[in-house]
Every structure is written in C-alpha cells, then in structure tokens.
Amino acid sequence: MSAIEILGYVGSVLVAxxxxxxxxxxxxxxxxxxxxxxxxxxxIIGALPVGFLNGFIVLVDIYYIIEIxxxxxxxxVLEVKYDSEYxxxxxxxxxxxxxxxxxxxxxxxxxxxxxxxxxxxxxxxxLVCAEYHDSDHLFLNLDFAIPGYRDFKVGKxxxxxxxxxxxxxxxYSDPGNEKHERYLKRMGFxxxxxxxxxxxALEAK
Numbered sequence: 001m002s003a004i005e006i007l008g009y010v011g012s013v014l015v016a017x018x019x020x021x022x023x024x025x026x027x028x029x030x031x032x033x034x035x036x037x038x039x040x041x042x043x044i045i046g047a048l049p050v051g052f053l054n055g056f057i058v059l060v061d062i063y064y065i066i067e068i069x070x071x072x073x074x075x076x077v078l079e080v081k082y083d084s085e086y087x088x089x090x091x092x093x094x095x096x097x098x099x100x101x102x103x104x105x106x107x108x109x110x111x112x113x114x115x116x117x118x119x120x121x122x123x124x125x126x127l128v129c130a131e132y133h134d135s136d137h138l139f140l141n142l143d144f145a146i147p148g149y150r151d152f153k154v155g156k157x158x159x160x161x162x163x164x165x166x167x168x169x170x171x172y173s174d175p176g177n178e179k180h181e182r183y184l185k186r187m188g189f190x191x192x193x194x195x196x197x198x199x200x201a202l203e204a205k
Contacts, residue, residue, distance in 0.1 A: 004044055011038030011054075022147040025068060032061035075157045078117045078124075082109035090117075090127060098144055101180045105129075105142050114138070114166070118154045126154035130162075133172060133194075138162065140173040143180075155187045163204040171202045 014034025021027040035057040042050030080087055091098065091107055098105060109115070110131065118126035126149065129142040145154045162171060172194055175181045181200070189200035 004041065007037060007044070008041040011035070011041050014038075023150045024148050025065070025151045028061050028065050028068070032058055032065065035061065073153070074119075074121055075153075076119045077158060077161055078119055080115050080117060082111075082113045082115050082129075084115070087115060087127075090124065094144065094146065097147070098142065100177060101144065102142055102174065102176045104174050104176075113141075116158065116162075118158050120149060120154065123149070125149035126158065128158055128162075130171070132168075136167065136169045138166060138168050138171045139194075140171060143173060150183075152183070152186055155183070159187065159202060169204050172199045173201075174199060 011034050014030055014037060016034075018027050018029075018031035018034055021030060035054040039051050039054035039058060042048065042052075042054060107129075109129070112131050114128075114130045116128040116130075117124045118128065120126075124146070126145040127142060128140065128144075130138045130140050133139045143155070159171065162168065171189075173184055173189060175184065175191075175198065184200045184202075187202065189202045192199060192201045194201070
C-alpha cells in the first residue's frame with residue numbers, strides 16, 4: 001500500500017469516526033481534520049471533485065467551530081420537585097445513556113433530594129440529582145448531560161452555583177464509568193474515600 005493510499009484511508013476513517021461523536025465540538029474538530037486529509041488526498045491523485053468537496057467541508061467546519069466558541073449562550077438552573085412528571089420522563093428517555101455513564105444510579109428520591117435541570121438556551125442540557133450527606137456536604141446521585149452538550153460547559157456552570165446557593169463546602173460523586181471519571185477530573189474533582197468507598201470530591205474555592 002502506497003503512502004497516498006494510506007493518506008486516503010486515514011482521511012476516510014477520521015470522517016467516519018467524527019460522525020460517531022456525541023459532542024458537537026469533537027465532531028466538528030475531527031471532521032475538520034479528516035476532511036482536510038481527504039481533500040489533500042483528492043488533489044494529490046487528481047480527483048478534483050473529491051478535493052474541492054472536502055475543501056468546502058473544511059470551510060463549513062471552521063465556520064461552525066468559530067460560531068460554537070464565539071456565540072454567547074444563556075444558562076439557567078431550574079430546580080424541580082423530585083416527583084416531577086417531566087423529570088420521570090427525562091430519566092426514562094435517557095435511561096440507557098444514564099446507565100452507561102453512572103451504573104450505580106437508581107432513582108430513589110426522598111425529601112432531601114435536590115433536582116436541578118441546567119438549561120442551555122432553554123434546552124434541558126443537563127440534570128443534577130443530589131442529596132445532603134451532612135449539613136455542608138452534597139453527594140451527587142446523578143450528574144448527566146445529554147448528547148451534543150458534553151463539552152464541560154454545563155458542569156462549569158452548575159457547580160459554582162451549587163456551592164454559592166447551597167452553602168456547601170464539598171460535593172461528592174461516584175466515579176461512574178471511565179468517561180465520567182475523566183469528566184470529574186476535568187471539573188476539578190479529586191479521588192478520596194467516603195464511608196469506606198472510593199469517590200471523587202470537589203471543594204468550594
């Protein structure tokens with residue numbers, strides 16, 4: 001296999017992989033790289049339609065990436081009751097995804113539960129279910145963002161407001177799966193022990 005053929009395969013694989021990304025940012029960035037490689041491949045082998053088409057895709061990706069990072073978004077925390085019908089529907093609709101990221105989560109609400117939808121331009125992009133571990137510590141039973149909104153903005157918005165409004169000093173969370181554990185580290189959580197269990201904790205600044 002020649003180097004040019006390898007270049008074509010690499011471009012094809014990157015474009016295909018980009019379509020499997022749940023994050024819009026990752027989709028655009030990987031698609032940009034893949035289309036760039038595939039465009040170069042098209043021009044090298046003299047397939048001008050392939051080169052120009054993928055060159056156009058590169059420009060489209062650049063446009064949307066710039067838009068993603070420059071457009072002002074509006075966030076809001078909307079607290080609902082633990083017996084909300086919409087909450088039940090949301091959990092049911094996203095049950096498989098929630099189970100994948102937080103295998104230990106079970107919906108067993110009580111009066112001390114805090115249920116927060118994080119609205120992103122009016123879209124319910126995230127859901128946080130928490131309960132008090134003691135007077136100034138919260139434990140996250142669920143911290144979930146819907147596909148397409150997993151770019152860390154929801155977490156960066158909601159956690160400072162939980163500290164501010166709830167007057168808590170520390171927030172705990174189960175590790176979840178590998179991806180969720182990486183997310184917790186990105187948010188500033190550190191591994192610790194709680195009641196003989198390994199959890200992650202975020203302290204108020």
